Amino acid sequence: MDNQIQRMKVLGAGIFSLLLALGVARFAYTPLLPVMQAQAGLGLAEGGWLAAINYLGYLSGALLAASISDLLLKDRLYRIGMVVAVLTTVMMGISTDFWVWAVSRYLAGLSSAAAMLLGTGLILNWLIRHNHRSELGIHFAGIGLGIAGCSVAVAVMSPWLDWRAQWFALTAIACVLLVPALSWLPAPDTSTVTRSGAPMHDNPPSPLFLRVFMASYFCAGVGYVISATFIVAIVNRLPGLEGQGSWSFLAIGLAAAPACIVWDFIARRTGVLNALILAAVLQIVGILLPVAVGGMAGAIAGALLFGGTFIGMVSLVLTMAGRYYPTRPAKMMGKMTISYGVAQILGPTVTGWLGATFGSYAGGLWFAAAMMALGTALLLVLKAVGRRDALAEAGRG
Numbered sequence: 001m002d003n004q005i006q007r008m009k010v011l012g013a014g015i016f017s018l019l020l021a022l023g024v025a026r027f028a029y030t031p032l033l034p035v036m037q038a039q040a041g042l043g044l045a046e047g048g049w050l051a052a053i054n055y056l057g058y059l060s061g062a063l064l065a066a067s068i069s070d071l072l073l074k075d076r077l078y079r080i081g082m083v084v085a086v087l088t089t090v091m092m093g094i095s096t097d098f099w100v101w102a103v104s105r106y107l108a109g110l111s112s113a114a115a116m117l118l119g120t121g122l123i124l125n126w127l128i129r130h131n132h133r134s135e136l137g138i139h140f141a142g143i144g145l146g147i148a149g150c151s152v153a154v155a156v157m158s159p160w161l162d163w164r165a166q167w168f169a170l171t172a173i174a175c176v177l178l179v180p181a182l183s184w185l186p187a188p189d190t191s192t193v194t195r196s197g198a199p200m201h202d203n204p205p206s207p208l209f210l211r212v213f214m215a216s217y218f219c220a221g222v223g224y225v226i227s228a229t230f231i232v233a234i235v236n237r238l239p240g241l242e243g244q245g246s247w248s249f250l251a252i253g254l255a256a257a258p259a260c261i262v263w264d265f266i267a268r269r270t271g272v273l274n275a276l277i278l279a280a281v282l283q284i285v286g287i288l289l290p291v292a293v294g295g296m297a298g299a300i301a302g303a304l305l306f307g308g309t310f311i312g313m314v315s316l317v318l319t320m321a322g323r324y325y326p327t328r329p330a331k332m333m334g335k336m337t338i339s340y341g342v343a344q345i346l347g348p349t350v351t352g353w354l355g356a357t358f359g360s361y362a363g364g365l366w367f368a369a370a371m372m373a374l375g376t377a378l379l380l381v382l383k384a385v386g387r388r389d390a391l392a393e394a395g396r397g
Contacts, residue, residue: 003130006128006130006186007130009184009307010123010126010127010185010186011031011123011138012180012184013123013180013181013182013183013184013185013247014056014115014119014120014123014139014142014185015139015141015142016137016142016177016180016181016184017078017082017114017115017119017142017143017177017185017262018115018116018119018140018142018143018145018146018175019146019149019180019181020082020085020086020115020146020177020178020181021081021082021085021108021112021115021116021143022112022115022116022142022143022146022149022369023142023143023145023146023147023149023238024085024089024146024150024174025085025086025088025089025108025111025112025171025174026054026108026109026112026175027147027150027228028089028109028150028153028154028167028170029050029054029105029229030052030091030150030153030228030229030230030231030232031150031151031154031232031245031246031249032163032228032331033047033232033233034074034232034233034245034349035154035158035163035237036163037233038162039162039163039302040096040222041096041150042164042354044354044355044356045352045353045355045356046098046352047233047245047352048229048230048348048349048351048352048355049102049151049349049352050098050101050102050105051105051225051230052344052345052346052348052349052352053102053105053106053109053113053230053350054105054106054108054109054339055109055111055341055343055345055347055348056106056109056111056114056342057105057106057108057112058109058110058112058113058337058344058382059109059113059117059167059337059338059341059342059344059345059367060106060109060110060113061109061110061111061112061114061117062083062113062117062267062334062335062337062338062340062341063334063335063338064077064332064334065113065117065118065121065136065333065337066183066330066331066332066333066337066338067236067334067337068330069328069331071122071125071188071189071190071328072187072188072190072329074118074121074122074188075118075122075185075187076121077114077118078115078118078119078122078185079182080114081110081111081113081115081118081119081305082111082114082178082182083113083178084108084110084111084114084173084179085108085111085115085174085178086171086175087107087113088104088105088107088108089104089108089167089170089174090167090168090169090368091103091104091107091170092104092327093164093165093168093173094295097285102347111128111229113337115181116318116337117172117330117333117334117337119237120136120139120318120329120330120333121322121328121329122185122320122328122330123136123139123185123368124136124190124256124318124319124326124329125132125188125189125322125326125327125329126186126369128322128326129189130362132382134224135203135261135264135319136260136264136315136318136319136322136357137146137261137262137263137264137315138261139260139262140311140314141257141258141260141317142254142287142382143251143256143311143314144252144254144256144257144258144311145253145257146253146309147249147250147252147253147256147307148188148253148254148257149157149252149253150170150249150327151247151249151250151253152250152255153169153170154165154166154246155246155250157169157173157364159240181218181291183330189371194238194354196253199327200327201327202324202326202327202328202340203323203324204325204332205323205324205389206385208385208389209382209389210332210395212378212381212385213317213335214247214249214335214338214380215339215375215378216375216376216378216379216382217317217336217339217375218339218340218342218343218375219343219372219374219375219378220280220283220313220340220372220375221312221339221340221341221343221344221347221377222343222346222347222367222368222371222372223280223284223287223310223342223343223368223369223371223372224313224314224340224343224344225343225347225348226287226347226348226351226364226365226366226367226368227252227286227306227310227368228252228310229347229351230343230348230351230355230364231245231248231249231290231303231306232245232246232248232249232308233245233363234290234365235247235290235299236290237362237389239267240295240296244299245295246301247296247299247300247304248290248299248300249303250364251300251303251304251307252303252304252306252307253304254304254307254365255303255304255306255307255308256307256308256310256311259308259311259312260309260311260312260315261308262308262312263275263279263312263313263315263316263394264315264316264319266278266315271369272316272319272320272368273379273382273383275312275316276313276316276374276379277318277380277383278296279309279313279316279379279380280309280313280372280375280376280379281376282305282308283305283306283309283313283372284369284372284376285302285305285375285381286301286305286308286309287302287305287306287365287368287369287370287372288300288302288306288365288366288369289301289302289305289367290302290303291362291364291365291366311315313342317336318333318336321333321336332374342365343371347364347368350364350365350367351363351364354367362389366375
């Protein structure tokens with residue numbers, strides 16, 4: 001029983017770290033984007049640039065996570081990252097200078113990488129060492145809860161508080177989230193065996209498998225970042241849906257909260273790659289519904305499908321990385337996230353350019369769907385590479 005209580009506290013630390021670093025420090029920017037455009041003079045192109053700078057910070061964090069193997073150093077950087085998440089949130093409210101916002105978004109990207117990669121790697125390492133199932137569905141519920149929570153918070157605060165006061169209120173929330181994110185995660189065990197004495201061995205995939213996998217994940221990153229960053233602004237600009245964008249972002253969060261647990265169950269029955277392919281196809285539909293069908297029904301249905309798939313794909317990919325590298329899961333997680341992170345820099349930049357050129361972000365959704373279709377095709381190629389690698393391994397055996 002004590003082991004189960006400890007497991008829930010460790011998973012709880014992960015949930016609170018994601019609520020803090022992604023929910024507040026990162027995703028609060030999405031529902032606040034139209035508020036800042038209306039009240040703080042933030043332009044269409046500048047909104048895209050700030051999102052791109054955020055992902056540049058995330059990419060920097062991914063490079064760092066992929067380059068270090070010392071668990072104690074990862075633990076220290078994770079804890080620093082959680083404190084930085086609080087500081088970057090208050091930075092958004094203290095200035096109207098674009099460059100102050102840019103520094104905030106860059107550091108917020110670093111802190112979100114600390115939660116997503118370092119924190120996730122530490123938690124997965126703890127689960128494997130204590131002989132628990134190496135699945136991250138419960139942990140990643142924090143992302144969906146963070147999206148939903150920020151949507152509700154901004155919707156409730158907007159009639160009463162201006163953009164600056166909302167950032168300060170979110171800072172207060174961040175301070176509360178910081179406590180369990182730090183105190184519930186124990187210091188890492190650096191031994192080479194699990195608690196039952198079983199050795200921990202890495203089983204890396206072939207170089208071709210990894211290259212195709214990274215290319216597919218790049219496409220998934222483009223598909224994710226455009227909807228996640230601009231969905232509120234896109235829906236607000238659709239005919240008849242002015243001011244309704246926050247509801248679509250709330251729907252994304254509500255769908256994302258249980259999604260990773262659901263995709264864990266699907267992957268157990270279909271295999272991880274088949275689950276990824278199914279999630280990618282459903283995500284394409286979700287991305288296109290707001291512009292292809294239109295109306296509030298199309299926006300909400302698209303948001304539910306998108307929210308129910310994008311985080312499931314991230315969870316499945318990072319879980320696979322942990323299984324290939326149980327002794328140092330953040331290493332492959334970092335490599336995969338570099339691919340995802342590059343996409344998250346290019347995606348908002350292209351969408352911001354499309355928005356400034358055509359006066360609407362909607363063209364970005366078509367671009368996102370096309371990239372997701374390419375990523376799905378690469379996942380099918382990946383299945384063939386996996387079969388080839390398995391046959392080669394059997395031949396050597």
